[in-house]
Amino acid sequence: MTAFESCNLAKMRADAKISQEGMATHLGISQSQVSRYEQDPDNTPLGVVKAWVKYCGDISTKQGLEYGAPYRDISTQIKLMSDYAETAPAPLDDALFKGAPTAASFVREVRNLGRKPRVAACGRFDQGKSRLANTLMGSDALPTAFQPATAIISLIRHVSDRPSWIKEDVWIMRKGFDMKQASDEQYCNDYKIVAGSFDTLKKYGTHNDNQPADADQCFAALVYVDSPFLLGCDLLDLPGYGHSHDDHTKAELAHSLADVLIYASAAQGFMDQQDLQFANALLKQLPTIETNDDILPVLRNVYFVATMARQDHADLEDIITKASSRAYTHLLEGLQVRGELIGRPVSQTDFRARFFTYLVDDPSRRKAFEEDLADLLSKVCPVKVRSRLDGWVVELKNSTKAYCDGWTARLAELLESRDRAQGSLEMLERAEPLRHRRIGSKTERILSIIALNKSASTEYVKADLSNLVTLDYVEKRIRERYEDKKDAQQLAGSYLIDHVQNTLNSFLAERAQELVPDINDILADYQAAGTSADDVELGTLFNVKGVFLGALAATGTGGAMAAWAAATADSEEVGPALLLPGVANYLAGIGATAGMMSATSLIAALAGPIALAIGLAALLGVATYSLFGPSWQSRLAKKICAALKEQHFLETLTNYSEKYWDDTRHSFQKGLAATEAAFQENLTNLRKLVNTTSHEDMTAMISKVEATRDFFGGIPWRQRN
Ligand SMILES: Nc1nc2c(ncn2[C@@H]2O[C@H](COP(=O)(O)OP(=O)(O)OP(=O)(O)O)[C@@H](O)[C@H]2O)c(=O)[nH]1
Ligand SMILES: [Mg+2]
Numbered sequence: 001m002t003a004f005e006s007c008n009l010a011k012m013r014a015d016a017k018i019s020q021e022g023m024a025t026h027l028g029i030s031q032s033q034v035s036r037y038e039q040d041p042d043n044t045p046l047g048v049v050k051a052w053v054k055y056c057g058d059i060s061t062k063q064g065l066e067y068g069a070p071y072r073d074i075s076t077q078i079k080l081m082s083d084y085a086e087t088a089p090a091p092l093d094d095a096l097f098k099g100a101p102t103a104a105s106f107v108r109e110v111r112n113l114g115r116k117p118r119v120a121a122c123g124r125f126d127q128g129k130s131r132l133a134n135t136l137m138g139s140d141a142l143p144t145a146f147q148p149a150t151a152i153i154s155l156i157r158h159v160s161d162r163p164s165w166i167k168e169d170v171w172i173m174r175k176g177f178d179m180k181q182a183s184d185e186q187y188c189n190d191y192k193i194v195a196g197s198f199d200t201l202k203k204y205g206t207h208n209d210n211q212p213a214d215a216d217q218c219f220a221a222l223v224y225v226d227s228p229f230l231l232g233c234d235l236l237d238l239p240g241y242g243h244s245h246d247d248h249t250k251a252e253l254a255h256s257l258a259d260v261l262i263y264a265s266a267a268q269g270f271m272d273q274q275d276l277q278f279a280n281a282l283l284k285q286l287p288t289i290e291t292n293d294d295i296l297p298v299l300r301n302v303y304f305v306a307t308m309a310r311q312d313h314a315d316l317e318d319i320i321t322k323a324s325s326r327a328y329t330h331l332l333e334g335l336q337v338r339g340e341l342i343g344r345p346v347s348q349t350d351f352r353a354r355f356f357t358y359l360v361d362d363p364s365r366r367k368a369f370e371e372d373l374a375d376l377l378s379k380v381c382p383v384k385v386r387s388r389l390d391g392w393v394v395e396l397k398n399s400t401k402a403y404c405d406g407w408t409a410r411l412a413e414l415l416e417s418r419d420r421a422q423g424s425l426e427m428l429e430r431a432e433p434l435r436h437r438r439i440g441s442k443t444e445r446i447l448s449i450i451a452l453n454k455s456a457s458t459e460y461v462k463a464d465l466s467n468l469v470t471l472d473y474v475e476k477r478i479r480e481r482y483e484d485k486k487d488a489q490q491l492a493g494s495y496l497i498d499h500v501q502n503t504l505n506s507f508l509a510e511r512a513q514e515l516v517p518d519i520n521d522i523l524a525d526y527q528a529a530g531t532s533a534d535d536v537e538l539g540t541l542f543n544v545k546g547v548f549l550g551a552l553a554a555t556g557t558g559g560a561m562a563a564w565a566a567a568t569a570d571s572e573e574v575g576p577a578l579l580l581p582g583v584a585n586y587l588a589g590i591g592a593t594a595g596m597m598s599a600t601s602l603i604a605a606l607a608g609p610i611a612l613a614i615g616l617a618a619l620l621g622v623a624t625y626s627l628f629g630p631s632w633q634s635r636l637a638k639k640i641c642a643a644l645k646e647q648h649f650l651e652t653l654t655n656y657s658e659k660y661w662d663d664t665r666h667s668f669q670k671g672l673a674a675t676e677a678a679f680q681e682n683l684t685n686l687r688k689l690v691n692t693t694s695h696e697d698m699t700a701m702i703s704k705v706e707a708t709r710d711f712f713g714g715i716p717w718r719q720r721n
Pocket of ligand 1: 148
């Protein structure tokens with residue numbers, strides 16, 4: 001069934017869940033008359049049809065989209081886990097058992113991973129994003145207007161998800177607020193500007209003439225609405241792009257949060273060149289939920305929606321078909337990368353299937369969209385969340401067991417023969433200067449590789465990428481890609497920018513990948529220190545990769561280190577480090593495990609600042625060239641090359657790649673410093689253990705470790721199947 005199927009009166013009424021009797025009462029006619037109109041809609045008076053359509057729209061708008069409570073089971077499980085955490089033994093001493101899993105961090109991560117998906121409504125301003133969000137919710141919580149309305153990012157959640165320390169429907173937050181910390185009481189209080197009702201949101205969160213004086217400080221809102229739609233997701237309502245620079249930044253920031261993308265563009269002027277640029281950037285950041293799932297249609301979490309679809313059916317069909325084919329051509333390079341990530345190609349038919357119509361006033365024009373979305377949120381996403389949690393808990397149980405068993409074995413050996421342990425410790429200490437030299441020379445080697453990569457990248461931009469912005473090359477691409485002059489005029493510039501960036505990114509990705517074994521090698525030295533002694537194995541009692549990863553998470557970004565982190569997250573060696581604060585978020589942020597929807601994506605880690613893509617493309621996009629006469633391709637190429645030069649495009653790329661390697665060096669050094677510090681601490685603790693810890697204390701320690709192992713081993717998690 002398509003959205004274009006003829007909108008018959010009976011179906012429209014049924015879709016809006018109105019009875020014949022209800023319709024009769026509303027229209028002031030008899031029920032049999034309603035029935036006659038339904039059988040013969042063509043002969044129904046226009047006035048009646050109008051009133052009919054409006055009533056259906058009004059009613060269904062108030063209802064919102066309903067699909068049950070798909071997270072009921074998951075939240076019961078989470079509640080069970082937090083009850084179970086109450087029974088946990090006292091946490092292990094943090095100084096000795098660095099990064100050991102604790103019950104509190106377990107519950108925090110279960111909550112984090114068990115969260116609902118975030119659905120983001122994106123698009124240019126005034127495209128009906130907020131109205132669509134309101135209609136899905138059956139509410140009028142979000143401000144809508146005929147000019148740029150939304151000025152801040154709203155994270156809208158179900159009232160039952162409201163923490164006990166938030167009493168109001170709306171909290172308005174200051175600049176710099178990080179949505180990912182929306183559950184942290186202290187943090188939220190620090191950022192709160194004002195709390196209140198939906199009116200507060202209208203007052204502070206819209207572009208209006210009587211905004212309060214401090215409104216320019218407002219950045220985001222936490223909004224709680226009692227809507228059945230929010231039982232299956234959180235919603236993000238974003239300011240439109242292209243109104244003010246500030247709105248732009250806000251919208252950009254929110255992209256990294258979205259699990260599901262609703263791209264709204266009015267049917268009239270549907271998917272113009274700006275839309276295509278934004279969509280391109282958005283798709284690069286969106287998690288690929290179809291990874292490892294051959295049955296799920298590709299791009300299942302993407303919706304291109306022609307809003308305010310008032311045109312007649314045939315026209316709409318035509319608008320959408322044309323727009324989707326044009327968009328496919330423009331986005332193809334990005335779609336191919338996505339195809340590689342998910343292991344199957346994205347065909348034009350797949351892509352076309354993600355286009356929908358929307359009209360608040362007529363349920364039949366949004367039915368296909370709503371059904372697809374309801375299915376995604378009620379069936380697909382909860383299963384993904386659940387299986388991800390299942391896998392994670394199993395992994396946590398196993399890795400915690402290995403961690404605890406390692407400790408008890410060592411402690412038991414220590415107990416058995418303190419003399420031999422002393423011997424091992426002395427060997428370890430004697431080996432220190434040698435270890436320092438080895439680590440030192442490996443560090444030097446890695447730093448010089450990073451420095452080489454930096455100059456090689458600069459050279460690559462100068463020697464190779466510069467060939468992609470020459471007149472000849474640009475003209476050739478224009479001739480290959482565009483038959484239509486107008487299309488070329490609007491899209492060639494941004495296509496080219498994207499193409500060059502993609503080329504640079506794959507160059508960087510390759511280099512980043514090459515660094516992974518070297519990083520693993522130096523970390524292996526830490527892990528192996530002391531364990532080669534024949535006597536009691538003492539050595540490294542902390543999770544080396546975990547500590548390194550934790551330091552990266554604390555530093556953020558990380559350039560090529562993100563590639564290492566993504567590769568490491570995939571292996572099972574990270575273990576209990578998954579519970580270190582910030583690690584899960586860091587991995588999600590670089591696309592290594594995008595929250596609920598796992599997507600190992602080096603490309604995402606390397607996609608670079610969207611600002612670069614959008615900023616430059618927008619500059620080219622607004623310039624409208626007049627290209628009369630023949631060989632317009634050559635003249636367009638000239639304009640584009642001149643604009644790129646004027647915008648210092650190649651310099652921007654050079655700066656970007658240099659910063660990439662500077663970040664790499666910085667993160668690597670931070671990670672290594674943290675690892676070395678942990679190693680030294682480890683040595684101190686070993687000395688204490690071997691030299692001064694009493695027999696009784698050691699026995700008590702063993703029981704504590706065993707209690708921790710039993711606690712994690714006994715987590716009463718019910719697998720789905
Ligand atoms: N009748 C009708 N009006 C609509 C529909 N969609 C949007 N509108 C109206 O169009 C105007 C713009 O809609 P908004 O939802 O505010 O648009 P937006 O994309 O959120 O705009 P910004 O917040 O400025 O980015 C509002 O007056 C809406 O009521 C629709 O399907 N039917
Ligand atoms: Mg809006």
